[in-house]
Amino acid sequence: MVIRRKEFLQLGSLATASLFVPKFLKAMEQPGWVPPGNKIVVILQLSGGNDGLNTVIPVRNDIYYKSRPVLGIARDKALSLTDEASLHPALTHFKSLYDQGQLAVLNNVGYPNPDRSHFRSMDIWHTASRSDQYWQSGWLGRYLDAQCCGTDALTKAIELDDVLSLSMKGDQLKGMAFQDPRRLYGTANEQFFRSLNAGPAPEHAEAPVDYLYKTLAETLSSADHIFKQSRLRPSRSTYPNTELGRSFQTIASLAFSDIQTKVYYVSLGSFDTHVRQQPQQERLFKEMNDAVQAFTDDLKKQGRFNDLLLFTFSEFGRRVNQNASGGTDHGTANNMFLISGGLKRAGLLNELPDLTDLNEGDLKHNIDFQRVYATVLRKWLQVDDRAILKGDYTPLDFI
Amino acid sequence: MSNARNNLHLLWRAGFGPAVEQLNELDRYNPRQYWSALVKASEKPPTPIEVANNAIDGLVMGVQTFAELSKRELDPDQRKELQQRNRNGIRDLNSIWMSKMVNSSAQLREKMAFFWHGHFACRNLNVLYQQQLLNIIRQHALGNFGTMLKAVSRSAAMLNFLNNQQNRKDHPNENFAREVMELFTIGRGNYSESDVKEAARAFTGWTANFQGEFVFRRFQHDFGSKTVLGRSGNFEGEEVLNILLEEKKTAVYITTKLYRFLVNEIPDATHIQWLSDRFYKNGYEIGPLLEDIFTSDWFYENKHIGTRIKSPIELLAGIRRLLPMQIDDATGQLLLQRGLGQVLFYPPNVAGWPGGKTWIDSSSLMLRMRVPRLLLGEDEWNIGGKTDDDVQMGMMQRLQNRLEAKVDWMPLLSSFKKVPLEKLPAQLSDLLLQTQRAQTIALLKSYVVAADRDASIRQLTAHILSTPEYQLC
Numbered sequence: 001m002v003i004r005r006k007e008f009l010q011l012g013s014l015a016t017a018s019l020f021v022p023k024f025l026k027a028m029e030q031p032g033w034v035p036p037g038n039k040i041v042v043i044l045q046l047s048g049g050n051d052g053l054n055t056v057i058p059v060r061n062d063i064y065y066k067s068r069p070v071l072g073i074a075r076d077k078a079l080s081l082t083d084e085a086s087l088h089p090a091l092t093h094f095k096s097l098y099d100q101g102q103l104a105v106l107n108n109v110g111y112p113n114p115d116r117s118h119f120r121s122m123d124i125w126h127t128a129s130r131s132d133q134y135w136q137s138g139w140l141g142r143y144l145d146a147q148c149c150g151t152d153a154l155t156k157a158i159e160l161d162d163v164l165s166l167s168m169k170g171d172q173l174k175g176m177a178f179q180d181p182r183r184l185y186g187t188a189n190e191q192f193f194r195s196l197n198a199g200p201a202p203e204h205a206e207a208p209v210d211y212l213y214k215t216l217a218e219t220l221s222s223a224d225h226i227f228k229q230s231r232l233r234p235s236r237s238t239y240p241n242t243e244l245g246r247s248f249q250t251i252a253s254l255a256f257s258d259i260q261t262k263v264y265y266v267s268l269g270s271f272d273t274h275v276r277q278q279p280q281q282e283r284l285f286k287e288m289n290d291a292v293q294a295f296t297d298d299l300k301k302q303g304r305f306n307d308l309l310l311f312t313f314s315e316f317g318r319r320v321n322q323n324a325s326g327g328t329d330h331g332t333a334n335n336m337f338l339i340s341g342g343l344k345r346a347g348l349l350n351e352l353p354d355l356t357d358l359n360e361g362d363l364k365h366n367i368d369f370q371r372v373y374a375t376v377l378r379k380w381l382q383v384d385d386r387a388i389l390k391g392d393y394t395p396l397d398f399i
Numbered sequence: 400m401s402n403a404r405n406n407l408h409l410l411w412r413a414g415f416g417p418a419v420e421q422l423n424e425l426d427r428y429n430p431r432q433y434w435s436a437l438v439k440a441s442e443k444p445p446t447p448i449e450v451a452n453n454a455i456d457g458l459v460m461g462v463q464t465f466a467e468l469s470k471r472e473l474d475p476d477q478r479k480e481l482q483q484r485n486r487n488g489i490r491d492l493n494s495i496w497m498s499k500m501v502n503s504s505a506q507l508r509e510k511m512a513f514f515w516h517g518h519f520a521c522r523n524l525n526v527l528y529q530q531q532l533l534n535i536i537r538q539h540a541l542g543n544f545g546t547m548l549k550a551v552s553r554s555a556a557m558l559n560f561l562n563n564q565q566n567r568k569d570h571p572n573e574n575f576a577r578e579v580m581e582l583f584t585i586g587r588g589n590y591s592e593s594d595v596k597e598a599a600r601a602f603t604g605w606t607a608n609f610q611g612e613f614v615f616r617r618f619q620h621d622f623g624s625k626t627v628l629g630r631s632g633n634f635e636g637e638e639v640l641n642i643l644l645e646e647k648k649t650a651v652y653i654t655t656k657l658y659r660f661l662v663n664e665i666p667d668a669t670h671i672q673w674l675s676d677r678f679y680k681n682g683y684e685i686g687p688l689l690e691d692i693f694t695s696d697w698f699y700e701n702k703h704i705g706t707r708i709k710s711p712i713e714l715l716a717g718i719r720r721l722l723p724m725q726i727d728d729a730t731g732q733l734l735l736q737r738g739l740g741q742v743l744f745y746p747p748n749v750a751g752w753p754g755g756k757t758w759i760d761s762s763s764l765m766l767r768m769r770v771p772r773l774l775l776g777e778d779e780w781n782i783g784g785k786t787d788d789d790v791q792m793g794m795m796q797r798l799q800n801r802l803e804a805k806v807d808w809m810p811l812l813s814s815f816k817k818v819p820l821e822k823l824p825a826q827l828s829d830l831l832l833q834t835q836r837a838q839t840i841a842l843l844k845s846y847v848v849a850a851d852r853d854a855s856i857r858q859l860t861a862h863i864l865s866t867p868e869y870q871l872c
Contacts, residue, residue, distance in 0.1 A: 119522065123748050132577065134750040136757060154761055163738055164760045166747070174760040187765055192862055199838045208706050209834050211756060212764065212867035219761035275475040325475040 038260055039380055042251060042295075042310040043140075044288070045165075047269030049118065050314040051281060052334040052363075055091075056105055056352070060084045063320075063355040071277060071322040081105075085352055090285035093293035094337065101346040102296075102305075103339050104398045108353055109372065110333035110365025114316060118272070118330075121315040126167035128370050128389050139373055140263050141170030142388045143381065147262075148173055154222040157263040158254070160247035168265060175263065176222055181230040181250060188223035229257035237298040240290040244268050248295040256302060262381060271314060277327040296339065305341030309380050309399065311372065312337045319361055333365035336372060338398055345398045371396055405430045407833060408704045411872035412661050413437055413693055414506025416717035419810040422830050434693050438686075441508035441541060447534040448499070450491040450526065488526030492533065493736075493743045494729045500712070501719040511540035511685070513712065514660050517754075519551045519583065520746035521560045528556035529744055531611050544653060544683035545644045548583060552640060555607030561749070564606045566599060567619040573599040576639075578749050584643040586652040590628060597625040601634040650679035654688065661692055663703050664755045670697060705834030705871050708758050711739035713872070714767060718864060721831070722811065724774065724804040731802045735773070738766050738780075764867070771864040776803030811860065812853050820847055820855055827859050832868045839866055 058064045059075040060083065078086030079095040085105075087095050097103035113131045115121045127135035137145075144153045157175030159168050168175035178184040193216070201217035202210035235252040239245040244266065251264045268288055273280050292310070299305045317334030333353065353363045374393040377385035386392050403425040410417045414437065417425070428436075500509045515536040523529055532554045539547035551557055552575075558564060561575040576599035580590045604620030607613055625634045627642055634642075643649055654675035655666050662670075678688045692698055709717065715735070726732055736742040740763050741752055772778040779801055818826050824843040828835055846862050848854040863869060 117522070119745075120748060134582075134748055136750075136753040162762060163740070164762050169757065169760060177760070177762040187769070190769075192865060193765075193768065195842050196839065196866060198842075208708055208756075208871055209836070209868060212708075212759065212870055215759055215761060215764050216768075216867055219765060222761065275479065325478070327475075 037307065038255075038262075039307050039309070040255055040262060040264065041376055041380060042264045042266070042308065043167075044292075044310060044312045045265070045267040045269075046271050046284075046288075046312055046314040047122075047267050048272030048314070049121075049316045049318055049330055050271040050334065051273060051277060051328050052107075052314075052317040053320065053353070054277070054281060055088050055285075056081075056107065056335050057086045057088065058084060058352045058355070059086045061352075061355055067320045067355070068322045070326060071328065082348060085348060088281070088285055090282050091289050093289050093296070094339075097296065097339055098347065102341055102343060103337060104343055104346050104349050106336045106338060106349045106367060106372065106396070106398070107351065108333045108363065108365050109313075109336050109367045109369050110316070110363075111368055111370075112365075114332040114362070114365070116316065116330040116332070118315055123166065125313060125315055125369060126165060128373055137171045138165065138167035138169050139388060140167050140265070141174055143170070143263070143377060143383065144168075144173040144175060145170035146388050147381075147383055154218055155225060155259055155261055157265070158226075158251075158261050159265040160250060161265075161267060165265060165267075168263075175265070176219070176226075178223075178226070179247070181223075181227045181254075184223045185227035188220045193220065226254070226259065229259040230254055232257040235298055237294060237301065239294040239298075240287070242287050242291060244287050244291040245294060248291045249298075252295060252298045255299070255304060255308075273318070274323065274327040274329060275325045277322075292339070300341070307342075308340055309342075309376065310337075310339040311376070313369070313372075317363060320355060320358060320363065321361060331362045332359070333363040336369075338372075340399065343398055349396070349398055367396075368393060375399060402426050402429050403829070404704070404833075405699050406433050407830070408699060408872075409433055409437075409693060410506070411713075411717070411833060412698075412707075413689070414510050415500050415713060416720050416872065417830070418720045419723065419814060422811075422814045425830070430699065431694060434690075437507045438690075441505040443505075445505065445508060445534075445537045448492065448495050448530065448537070450488050450495060450530060482524070485524050485526045489524070489529055489744050490729055490733055492526065492530055494726075494732060496533065496743060497712070497716065497719075497732070500716040507689070508537065508540050511689070512537040514657065515540055515547065516743065517660075517746065517751035518656065519557065520749050520751035521556050522745060522748075523556045523560050525556070525559075525611075528554070528559065528607075528611050532556040533744075539685075541686050541689070542684075544685055545640070548644070549637065549640055551583075552579065552636065553605070553607075553613040555611035555613075558605060558607050558613075563602055566603050566605070568600075568603050568621040571596070571599045571603060571621075575599070575605075576602055579640070580643065582750055584640075584652065585646050585648040589646070589648045589652075594627050597627045598639045600625050601627070601639045602636040605636050644683065647675070647679050650675040650683065653683075654678050657688070658692070660754070661689075662698060663706065667697075670695075705832070705868075707872055708755060709870055709872050710752065710754060710758060711736055711741040711767075712743060714739070714770070714870065717872070718771065718774065721864075722774075722806050722808070722860070724806045726804045728802065735770070735802060739763055739770075759870075764870075767870055768865045768867070771861050773802045774804050775806060775861060776801060777861075808853070808857060812856055815852070815856050820849075820852060823847060823852075823855055823859055827856070827863055831860070831863045832866070833872050834868050836868060839868060 053064065054071065054073055057073050057078050059078055065072045073088065075086065077089050079089060079091065080086045081098055094103055111124060111131060115124065115131050124131055126138045128139040129135040140157050144157055148156050153173040154176040157168055159165055159175055159177040160179060161177050162179055164175060164177035197217055197220050202213055230250065230253045233256040235249050235256065239249040247266045254261055268284060271281065271284060296305060299308050313336050314334055316331055318328035318331040323329050357364060370389055370391065370393045373389060374385040375395040377383050377388055378395050379399050406425045407417055409430050503509055519536060521532055535550045535554055536547065539550060561578055562572045563575040566572040566575060573595050577595045580595060580598065581587050600621040604616040606616055622633055624631055627634060627639055628646065630642055655671050658666055658671055658674065674688060674691055677691055681687050733742060740758060746752060769778055773780055815823065824840055824847065828840055828843065843859055843862060846858040848858060
């Protein structure tokens with residue numbers, strides 16, 4: 001019997017996973033088997049305010065070393081990118097992505113009148129508002145509002161966490177949060193929930209009770225769908241046995257499936273290193289480096305690295321001067337990593353921070369973070385960024 | 400409409416739902432009588448909540464250390480300990496206030512304090528300041544809005560949160576003045592940027608000392624003339640607040656917000672007009688405004704009953720009023736609040752919790768529906784704070800949380816002692832659910848345990864509390 005690929009794929013997504021997994025696995029062994037084309041965005045949130053100056057290090061800058069007599073990372077210890085800039089020693093894989101033209105660094109990203117409170121600044125990054133605006137929906141949620149209709153919104157934006165971030169909540173639609181597809185499936189298969197959901201789902205959800213039942217119906221069916229998809233062509237690569245490693249493996253499995261998720265969201269922290277920064281940041285960077293390495297290698301092996309755009313952000317950077325506790329305090333502008341097999345521009349995209357021109361000891365930003373969002377929305381996801389960001393931001397040229 | 404249903408509506412909106420002891424007497428009185436009883440029970444001034452064992456010494460000592468903290472003189476361990484002390488203090492404040500919501504007969508006062516807690520939303524990691532602010536809003540919750548506004552505006556918690564200590568004659572900081580206008584009084588669109596700048600000048604020099612007492616720093620105050628909303632004079636902060644209260648838009652803004660909290664998410668222009676006219680004429684007295692709402696005929700219209708999505712705090716308090724329980728694990732409760740999306744004293748920003756449908760996403764709905772079984776120890780869940788910064792409120796990762804509380808079923812079991820088994824599903828649903836679906840009632844029948852009344856009541860209650868309908872009041 002010959003089954004053309006197109007039909008085979010369709011059948012695969014409809015049929016139960018257990019029936020078809022072996023065949024798919026066999027097919028999976030050949031690289032490039034999964035049809036490329038579904039571009040995905042993976043957002044890695046570095047919670048707590050990552051110290052950008054010890055991430056991308058200005059190794060020729062005396063002010064940096066004077067400001068950080070203890071915390072400063074020596075030039076010969078850091079991983080050299082250019083004559084002036086080096087990476088934190090734990091970011092070995094980021095260095096090799098850089099060498100292959102698959103990593104870009106955007107410096108001095110922030111927003112005017114920066115707020116140094118964790119939750120407020122995170123709020124601003126999540127909603128994409130200005131610092132004097134209080135918005136109640138997130139930018140990725142509004143992407144769902146603008147793009148999706150009906151019940152598949154939940155699987156279009158997925159967060160690997162137990163609680164859904166504000167960034168994923170739109171005015172109408174919301175993404176879905178879970179840590180582990182199997183556990184999600186288990187919860188959703190609680191018999192009482194299934195029985196409650198047995199009746200026809202309400203078509204219009206104007207009455208609050210209908211809205212709740214509609215959400216329940218969508219949650220239960222998405223939980224099934226996600227679980228089955230996660231087992232369709234699961235990633236067989238080895239990932240580090242860390243929370244982030246497991247999350248990235250789940251993302252890979254879903255990216256190889258037919259689920260057509262566009263946005264994945266995952267967090268790592270805490271980078272709030274007021275005290276004894278060095279070991280804390282190193283530990284987190286190692287976790288990040290190893291997980292990202294497993295993930296990008298996996299996607300490369302499957303011929304999907306060109307479809308990936310992964311970027312990191314943190315709610316703020318940290319003060320230029322180290323403090324008296326072997327740490328750094330809350331700061332302002334920061335750098336972002338952008339990783340993809342399909343970068344148009346790689347390497348250092350702009351100049352390193354100017355340490356001679358500070359605002360009360362903090363870095364000044366010269367790239368509004370909303371421009372990164374605009375770039376991702378317009379050029380990668382190909383949607384109208386202006387409506388989603390409620391403003392006109394000039395896109396950048398890295399993709 | 401039966402008295403019982405109307406009374407339940409009142410008890411959910413003017414308080415945190417019926418207490419189990421009230422279930423059998425709901426038919427005996429009409430809503431007016433219940434309303435009078437609620438008012439009477441909240442009449443006397445509240446006892447302040449104080450979390451430190453040795454309140455004055457403990458806190459002032461903490462505060463002095465705080466003074467050093469701001470000078471960065473603490474070593475890392477001291478600093479960490481101080482932060483931990485404050486976080487634990489705020490956690491205790493949270494659980495004590497929660498237990499007031501559950502157990503106090505002053506339901507109306509605690510419910511309104513909860514409303515003002517969201518209105519005057521404030522994040523501050525100093526437990527003393529948070530405690531002072533909480534006691535201000537509990538004290539004025541049913542009193543005069545203007546008086547409360549002035550007390551909140553002079554509180555250390557709010558002045559610090561909105562950066563007014565940096566608001567000085569030479570370097571004005573507009574944050575405080577802006578939020579007072581945008582969120583606390585007249586609302587966006589009713590003032591200009593110039594009004595904000597001028598009002599900010601009037602608030603220069605408003606600060607607080609480390610004991611949390613208001614201090615007016617004359618040398619930082621701008622004594623010059625200001626023009627705010629068309630009035631000019633050498634205003635000080637108090638006068639700007641008076642100008643804002645003179646604006647009728649403030650009455651409309653507060654009334655609208657309250658109507659959406661107490662009656663319906665969708666504002667009704669006619670009712671709000673009538674209410675705000677009277678609120679303004681009464682000089683912002685909150686008591687009469689509540690009386691106007693809860694004694695009106697329209698409050699009991701069908702379209703308002705069972706249509707409000709409970710906030711997580713209302714959900715948890717409501718369950719605990721029905722099922723008295725002993726909770727030893729305060730941190731577990733905090734994690735539960737976090738998972739559900741509302742932690743007291745940690746509003747998402749100065750605009751407070753947006754409420755309504757924003758409470759619901761797929762994960763929060765699933766967790767809401769699991770709450771009863773988590774509290775009954777029949778389910779586990781491994782939500783946890785991940786990190787130790789203030790975003791995560793210092794909660795360490797806790798795997799396999801068991802939240803089990805010691806539930807006292809006796810009051811509920813005895814309330815339904817005389818109800819025939821086959822009538823239990825309908826009767827329990829009538830008392831526990833403000834909106835009902837025939838399918839759910841039919842489904843519940845399968846949870847009746849033959850010849851075992853107590854087991855049936857337990858099973859039915861646990862399942863009723865796990866329905867989507869129970870999320871509404």
